[in-house]
Amino acid sequence: MTHVRKALRLSAATAALLACMAGQGGHAAHAADFPDHSIDVVVPMAAGGPTDLVARLVQKSMSKQLGASVVVENKAGAGGMIGVNQIKHATADGYTLGIASSTTHAVAINVYETLSYDPVKDFTPVGNIVVAPGVLIATPKVAPGCKLSAFIDDLKRHPDEVKYGSSGIGTLSQMSGVRFMSATHTEMLHVPYKGLSAVMNDMYAGLIDAAFDNVGSALPHIQSGKICALAVQAPQRLAVLPDVPTYAELGYPELNKPTWYGLVAPAGTPAPVVQKLNAALNHALADPEVVAAFQRLGLTPAPSTPAGFAKQIKEEIAMWKQTTDQMHFQKIAR
Known part of the structure; x- marks a missing residue:
């Protein structure tokens, strides 16, 4: 009986090993043909x-x-x-x-x-x-001279009046705003969208005042001169935005992570x-x-x-x- 149990255990182990080898072989064959x-x-x-x-x-x-x-x-x-x-x-x-x-x-x-x-x-x-470095963008109306200090002053004079758009509730573009308000002791109204491209449309229309965007997608709008870039999240200033300071330069190193x-x-x-x-x-x-x-x-x-x-x-x-x-x-x- 003992010999039978040992044989069964060996048989089961062999079957498991063969199955594992077959699985690995199947994966290898799939990779060789991938993609078809x-x-x-x-x-x-x-x-x-x-x-x-x-x-x-x-x-x-x-x-x-x-x-x-x-x-x-x-x-x-x-x-x-x-x-x-x-x-x-x-x-x-x-x-x-x-x-x-x-x-x-x-x-x-x-x-x-x-x-x-x-x-x-x-x-x-x-x-x-x-x-991907992030960038805080705003309309000239709420950021005179395209300066972060002027934007913060405006927020403190008009708490909960300035509206910032994001790509949705719980997204990085919303949470960047939450971190910014915490660091600067200011308040803004959050308006969620399905994507940041829709936010940009409403910034041009004057319905949204600011956004925390990616430099790559915001760059054409900044270069148009109609939208201000106030600060970037980067170790140093970016070649594509040489006149825009980093958050660290402006005294907010905790906001500087791309x-x-x-x-x-x-x-x-x-x-x-x-x-x-x-x-x-x-x-x-x-x-x-x-x-x-x-x-x-x-x-x-x-x-x-x-x-x-x-x-x-x-x-x-x-x-x-x-x-x-x-x-x-x-x-x-x-």
Whole structure:
């Protein structure tokens, strides 16, 4: 009887080992054939905004490197939650990817009471794309001379009258405003939109006074002369905005941290497929045309390994937890 039990245990162990080897072999075969049709990249924000812009700048080069079309699909709404959940529930085969940002993968988990996804457990990091300095923009009406000091003075004279727009409740563009008000001891009215491009339309119409945007998407509006750039989040002044000081220069170093955008896949995506996608992404980020396009927008390509990007996401979550704890931020009910 003992011999029978031993035989059964050995048989079960052998079967498990063979199954594991078969699974690894299947993944390897899948990676060798990958991709054999187009790849969708879900952008959880509206077209024309910074998240969308980042995806489209690597789209062509990644398509060429992978030998298959990379199709950008915008799924805006609920502060990015609609698009992120689409990524989460997609088949983990590498054919549905998504753009991750501080908003979706670091801020949200720290500002909502409940969240329909886990930014670490529900996704497989593919790689970071860019470091993206933020910029505080405002209309000349509320920022005379396009000076941050004049803007703050106006806020203190007219508390809760100045309106700032964001890409949605719980997004980085809202929380940047919350951090700004905390640091400057001021108050503004928050007006959420589905994307920052819609905010810009209403700034021109005089319905919104200010916004916390990405330099890349805000730059054309700043260069038009109709919108003021008051401060940038960057280690030093940007070549594309040499006359705009950093927050640190203006006495607010705690507001000076730039944001980032990266590429993720659903949890469980085979490692060989992830490595292939990472190689294609990093190749795109080394493409001189892509690098030049990013630099013209004040963005810095930031290639990484999947493991390096995973570490970055976890560190950003910890940073926003510390920030919201220090601010005694009351989490948002959904």
